[in-house]
Amino acid sequence: MSDIIFKKNRPKYFFFILVFLILIISLSYFGILWMLNPSKYVSVFTRNEVIVSLVGILAILGALLLSLIIIKSISNRNFFIRINDEGLFLGILQYTNNLIYWKDITGIEIVEINKIKNILVYINNIEYYKNREKGLGKFFFISNTKKYGTPYVINTNALSAKIDDITEVMIENWEKFK
Known part of the structure; x- marks a missing residue:
């Protein structure tokens, strides 16, 4: 692929x-x-x-x-979302570890937060990803996990594609490779 x-x-x-x-x-x-x-x-x-x-x-x-x-x-030269057979690369987030493996993802959904649509990517191995973060990224990681139940809250307003298209492709590939 x-x-x-x-x-x-x-x-x-x-x-x-x-x-x-x-x-x-x-x-x-x-x-x-x-x-x-x-x-x-x-x-x-x-x-x-x-x-x-x-x-x-x-x-x-x-x-x-x-x-x-x-x-x-x-x-950040990697300001994009890349989807491949290995996983989901989220270069738009300020985290150290931007690659989420398909096997760790438990759900993907669109949620409206403060009247802005965001993609939430739920993972089952939060501690593994949390231990790889440091500094300000770790603060945001923990804060998002407490607020939304997942650290991966993706605001796609600065991307060229629509949020529905991005989410659809993510879900298709997640179901295909999980």
Whole structure:
């Protein structure tokens, strides 16, 4: 079987990057403003300077976290989904181990999360995949597992194919190779 590859849709991908960059710049700008002169921004919602300073620090930390995610995403040369007889390669996720073997998959479904359709890939050997993760990827891995029952939550908005087509091909190949 030849590999089936779903590549990124460049205009959509660059749009997402642009939105994240605007968010990073805004968070940095307001975070610095609130940290440098907190007394100027005290209001009904932020009753004292300490709260304004803390919000400024959180804004800066959020901007740094988003910057890290953007840098990892831009430097990711494997931003695609590849389906072959070995398994499912999910290059669009920020995990260290992007290959899920067919034998480990227990289910694939489309779920709407915050009004956005996502593909959930359920696996039976979560500990094996969790032990191969590190750093921020491990944090997201554990967080997604707690929230959705699986670490593999795939948002396909930046890909060139529709979510229904991608899911259909995944399920067909999973049933064929499991």
